[in-house]
Amino acid sequence: xxxxxxxxxxxxxxxxxxxxxxxxxxxxxxxxxxxxxxxxxxxxxxxxxxxxxxxxxxxxxxxxxxxxxxxxxxxxxxxxxxxxxxxxxxxxxxxxxxxxxxxxxxxxxxxxxxxxxxxxxxxxxxxxxxxxxxxxxxxxxxxxxxxxxxxxxxxxxxxxxxxxxxxxxxxxxxxxxxxxxxxxxxxxxxxxxxxxxxxxxxxxxxxxxxxxxxxxxxxxxxxxxxxxxxxxxxxxxxxxxxxxxxxxxxxxxxxxxxxxxxxxxxxxx
Amino acid sequence: xxxxxxxxxxxxxxxxxxxxxxxxxxxxxxxxxxxxxxxxxxxxxxxxxxxxxxxxxxxxxxxxxxxxxxxxxxxxxxxxxxxxxxxxxxxxxxxxxxxxxxxxxxxxxxxxxxxxxxxxxxxxxxxxxxxxxxxxxxxxxxxxxxxxxxxxxxxxxxxxx
Numbered sequence: 324x325x326x327x328x329x330x331x332x333x334x335x336x337x338x339x340x341x342x343x344x345x346x347x348x349x350x351x352x353x354x355x356x357x358x359x360x361x362x363x364x365x366x367x368x369x370x371x372x373x374x375x376x377x378x379x380x381x382x383x384x385x386x387x388x389x390x391x392x393x394x395x396x397x398x399x400x401x402x403x404x405x406x407x408x409x410x411x412x413x414x415x416x417x418x419x420x421x422x423x424x425x426x427x428x429x430x431x432x433x434x435x436x437x438x439x440x441x442x443x444x445x446x447x448x449x450x451x452x453x454x455x456x457x458x459x460x461x462x463x464x465x466x467x468x469x470x471x472x473x474x475x476x477x478x479x480x481x482x483x484x485x486x487x488x489x490x491x492x493x494x495x496x497x498x499x500x501x502x503x504x505x506x507x508x509x510x511x512x513x514x515x516x517x518x519x520x521x522x523x524x525x526x527x528x529x530x531x532x533x534x535x536x537x538x539x540x541x542x543x544x545x546x547x548x549x550x551x552x553x554x555x556x557x558x559x560x561x562x563x564x565x566x567x568x569x570x571x572x573x574x575x576x577x578x579x580x581x582x583x584x585x586x587x588x589x590x591x592x
Numbered sequence: 593x594x595x596x597x598x599x600x601x602x603x604x605x606x607x608x609x610x611x612x613x614x615x616x617x618x619x620x621x622x623x624x625x626x627x628x629x630x631x632x633x634x635x636x637x638x639x640x641x642x643x644x645x646x647x648x649x650x651x652x653x654x655x656x657x658x659x660x661x662x663x664x665x666x667x668x669x670x671x672x673x674x675x676x677x678x679x680x681x682x683x684x685x686x687x688x689x690x691x692x693x694x695x696x697x698x699x700x701x702x703x704x705x706x707x708x709x710x711x712x713x714x715x716x717x718x719x720x721x722x723x724x725x726x727x728x729x730x731x732x733x734x735x736x737x738x739x740x741x742x743x744x745x746x747x748x749x750x751x752x753x
């Protein structure tokens with residue numbers, strides 16, 4: 324719509340200017356000075372009118388861009404409750420990134436806890452084994468008396484118990500470490516959302532800059548072919564929301580597996 | 593059909609050698625499950641696929657396959673005789689809910705048991721999944737015990753039905 328107005332506008336401007344210039348030349352040829360002066364005023368007036376029109380058009384474009392900016396960004400907001408009604412989308416992005424920090428921190432701590440717990444277990448087993456190995460060697464070389472052998476006999480039994488329970492505990496720790504890696508999926512989803520928001524902001528800013536630039540070259544033709552494309556792209560963003568950052572603040576969201584189970588059993592599951 | 597009666601061996605006939613050689617932290621299954629059943633795991637994050645695969649291996653299921661969204665997962669299901677599908681919701685390409693609907697719309701796959709493992713936690717979404725015919729729903733982050741419990745529950749029903 325704006326594009327056609329613009330083309331029509333400049334054609335109109337050109338024909339108006341040409342027409343007035345022609346009458347100016349005519350008046351000059353006729354020696355009509357006052358007529359010529361009024362033609363010069365008219366030329367100025369025609370040019371000014373086109374400037375006002377152009378400024379008006381750009382203002383509308385700028386206004387549209389700002390309005391779109393807000394609407395599109397709202398998509399990334401969680402529905403606000405009363406307390407954080409004034410929370411900006413950037414604050415929301417900060418919340419999301421805070422969530423990422425907490426998740427990665429928890430996962431790192433959990434993993435390190437498991438490793439720190441497991442390492443002494445492995446070290447003890449290895450030490451016990453090497454001491455036993457020495458005594459076992461003495462047994463093989465027949466350097467051991469019967470009372471020492473009876474003692475070794477008991478120690479081997481104890482060691483086997485330790486090895487068994489130690490391996491089980493280590494196995495359990497490995498499983499916990501594995502589970503802790505789940506953060507990567509959840510934080511990845513959140514970061515993707517923030518990246519989308521940043522992209523959106525960037526696109527809108529580029530559009531604003533472009534519009535502002537046009538104020539300087541007022542007769543320039545504005546090409547906004549990509550406008551529709553931007554709109555479509557944002558509409559395409561998946562309706563899935565990813566991990567809930569503030570599940571406890573939202574009534575329409577379950578806060579854990581128990582609520583999922585309750586909901587499903589209410590549906591006859 | 594993915595579920596033939598041969599998959600469901602009565603408990604008294606089941607000899608589980610894996611339990612002998614390998615101590616698991618998990619308690620025993622209350623029902624007999626075919627440990628060779630073919631499972632497809634669909635999630636766009638490879639780390640999550642790896643976690644689920646490892647958990648399933650610990651539960652005794654080793655016949656697991658992976659896809660990164662519905663677009664790659666659906667053809668695998670159509671041609672692969674899978675016995676069980678575990679899928680995420682939020683994926684590029686084809687989402688888990690669309691995959692669920694597509695599976696339920698196909699005669700050959702209609703009865704395939706499906707467990708959704710996802711971060712999507714809106715009540716509306718859970719209801720939508722239930723209406724689309726999901727067999728179980730687990731929200732992330734989840735525990736190994738929850739995953740086991742839901743799998744068990746699903747196959748108890750399949751077994752009974």
